[in-house]
Amino acid sequence: xxxxxxxxxxxxxxxxxxxxxxxxxxxxGLGLGLIGAVAKLAASPLPRWIADIYTTVVRGLPELxxxxxxxxxxxxxxxxxxxSLGHEGFVEVGPYAAGVAALGLTFGAYATEVFRGAIxxxxxxxxxxxxxxxxxxxxxxxxxxxxxxxxxxLPGLGNLxxxxxxxxxxxxxxxxxxxxxxxxxxxxxxKEPFTFYLAAAFLYLAMTIVTTAILRRAExxxxxxxxEAPA
Amino acid sequence: MNLEVILANMPKLLGGAVLxxxxxxxxxAIGMVLALPAALMxxxxxxxxxxxxxxxxxxxxxxxxxxxxxxxxxxxxQFGWLRDSALWTILREPYWCAIIAFSLNxxxxxxxxxxxxxxxxxVGEVEAARALGMSTALVYRHVVLxxxxxxxxxxxxNEVILMxxxxxxxxxxxxxxxxxxxxxxxxxxxxxxxxxFAAGVIYMAMTYxxxxxxxxxxxxxxxxxxxxxA
Numbered sequence: 266x267x268x269x270x271x272x273x274x275x276x277x278x279x280x281x282x283x284x285x286x287x288x289x290x291x292x293x294g295l296g297l298g299l300i301g302a303v304a305k306l307a308a309s310p311l312p313r314w315i316a317d318i319y320t321t322v323v324r325g326l327p328e329l330x331x332x333x334x335x336x337x338x339x340x341x342x343x344x345x346x347x348x349s350l351g352h353e354g355f356v357e358v359g360p361y362a363a364g365v366a367a368l369g370l371t372f373g374a375y376a377t378e379v380f381r382g383a384i385x386x387x388x389x390x391x392x393x394x395x396x397x398x399x400x401x402x403x404x405x406x407x408x409x410x411x412x413x414x415x416x417x418x419l420p421g422l423g424n425l426x427x428x429x430x431x432x433x434x435x436x437x438x439x440x441x442x443x444x445x446x447x448x449x450x451x452x453x454x455x456k457e458p459f460t461f462y463l464a465a466a467f468l469y470l471a472m473t474i475v476t477t478a479i480l481r482r483a484e485x486x487x488x489x490x491x492x493e494a495p496a
Numbered sequence: 497m498n499l500e501v502i503l504a505n506m507p508k509l510l511g512g513a514v515l516x517x518x519x520x521x522x523x524x525a526i527g528m529v530l531a532l533p534a535a536l537m538x539x540x541x542x543x544x545x546x547x548x549x550x551x552x553x554x555x556x557x558x559x560x561x562x563x564x565x566x567x568x569x570x571x572x573x574q575f576g577w578l579r580d581s582a583l584w585t586i587l588r589e590p591y592w593c594a595i596i597a598f599s600l601n602x603x604x605x606x607x608x609x610x611x612x613x614x615x616x617x618x619v620g621e622v623e624a625a626r627a628l629g630m631s632t633a634l635v636y637r638h639v640v641l642x643x644x645x646x647x648x649x650x651x652x653x654n655e656v657i658l659m660x661x662x663x664x665x666x667x668x669x670x671x672x673x674x675x676x677x678x679x680x681x682x683x684x685x686x687x688x689x690x691x692x693f694a695a696g697v698i699y700m701a702m703t704y705x706x707x708x709x710x711x712x713x714x715x716x717x718x719x720x721x722x723x724x725x726a
Contacts, residue, residue, distance in 0.1 A: 325700040327664035330675055330692065337688035434560035438668060445562060452570065459571035466559040466567065473558040 267460060272451035276461070279447030280468050286364050286433045286443055291426060293369025298376025305381050316377060323374035328367075328432050335367035336360065336439045364436035372429050379421035383414040416487040423480040430472055444468060498687060502694045505681050509691075512677030513698050519591075519663045519673060523598035524656060530603030535610035536636075549607070556604035561662050564601055569593040569669045590669045598666075602659050609655060613648030614640060646717050653710035657703055664699075674698060 269276070301319060304312035323331065336358065343356040387410050395405040437445035448465040452458045537549035556564065572578055572587055586592045617640050625639045667676030678695040682688045 322696075322700070325703045326696050327661035327675065327699060329664040329667070330678075330696060330699065333675075333679070334688070334692045334696070337682070337692070341689060431560035434562040435665075437562070445560070445566075449566075457574055459567065459574040462563055462567045462571045466555070466563045469560060469563065470555070470558045 267464070269460075269464070270451070270455045270457075272447075272455070272461070275447045275451060276444065276464060276468065279442060279444035279465075280472065282441065282443040283430070283433045284472070286361065286368070286436060286441070287426070287430050289361075289365040290368035290372055290429055290433075293365060294372025294376050294425075294429070295422075297369060297373025298380050301373060301377030302380035302384055305377060306384060320374045320377050323370055328371050329435050329438065331371055332364065332367040332435050332439060335370070336363040339363055339366065360436060360439045360441035363439060364433070364441055368429060368432055368436070371432065372425055375425050376422060379418050379425065380414060382421070383418035384410060386417050387413045416491070419480070419484050419487050423476075423484070426480075427473060427476060430476065431469065434469075497693070498690050501685055501687050501690050505685070505691065506694065508677055508681060509674065509694055509698060512672055512674040512695075513702070515671065516660070516663050516666075516673040516675075517702070519594060519598065519666055519671075520656075520660050522595055523602055523663070524659055526595065526599035527602035527606055527659075530599060531606035531610055534603060534607035535614060538607060538611050539614055553604045553607050556601050557608065561597070561601050561665055562668065565594060565597040565665055565669060568597045590666075590671050594666045594669060594671055598659065598662065601662065602655065605655050605658070606652065609648050609651045610644060612651065613644035613646075616647045617643045649710065649714055649717065653706065653714075656706055656710070660699070660702060660706065 301316045304316035305320075307313055326334075339358040339362075340356065343358060344354075347356045391409050391413075392405055395409045400408070433443055434445040437443060437449065440446065442450075444465050448461045451461045455461070534549045534552060537545040538553065540546050540549075568587075569590060572593075578584060578587065621639050621643065622635060625635045630638070663673060664675040666673045667679060670676070672680065674695055678691050682691050685691065
């Protein structure tokens, strides 16, 4: 049908790296998001302040800029630290690590807002009931709040993951051999940019479709037993 | 933190910011011109209208902006007949390729936002308009679209900010927008932290201006609803 000049398997490998990158950033981002949300809802002002700065700054910068800053900044920082410890020369942070860190930071900033909304959406009465049963704050959070937060936050987090999948293409700029970079390499050999970038586009669409299907099933599973609002 | 480097290069960075603003405004304008018909087609009950709009929106929302830019800038050069045509003088310029890709992208997102707005217009208002004998065109012009735009305004504000952040990708096809200028300066001065910090501050300032502008617009357009304090 379409002649990929033998680069088809390279594109699929690139798609695999894209998925690995997205899942890595997802783990980092979910952790940062949960911590950030708890910090934003904290009683004392210091965690609130730090979390506010984090979300405002990271959400206000282009994702490409965050990737570049993390990549160059981390390398510079590690080189300086290693230099003070006696190591000579340039310490390089790999593009995969930089990509996971940068995309995780970005995901975490938006996820903080999603988690915060979800935590606030759990009815206060349930916390009061748990307290009247003698459950401590941490136990309440673990057993009563958090399981419901998952159900409420899932659609928002799902949207953020779809955006994350597409943002992985930015990491090609710092040389990671994910789908975009593999396509660019193939284009360099075959001089057929439209063919390969369109193929990459369809692979991204395929990943989007599969992710959307998985998310729909997960949302239905998480909402098991809940009555749906009358339409 | 070397402040001299930042101050010395600030004029160049601001020049890049001007190109960024240019790209964003032009892309948003063309995108809106694309989005309105696309949204109307998308909500239409005639499948032959709805399906192409749905396909357009699905493709441009489901693929990364970087792929779309590369498809226009690099991809179109694959077609010999295109290279030989009169359009090539425009299509080989990175500036116009960026505008085309950004417009198509923001057009798709804005179409979905407008669709959400159109579908959120209270049904009673449309029924009342029909009961008065208004034709579909009149209903849209006088009842649906004004309401839909007002409902969609916050979401559209988000989209404007996303377009601002997406404009940074113009630097990947050699355009010297704010990000591109920052990378060029860093290539010469080897001081990434200071220059990226300065560029970041400028982006955040632009974001702040947009957020304030939309807050003012929302307040003015909804003044007739009065003070809704929850």
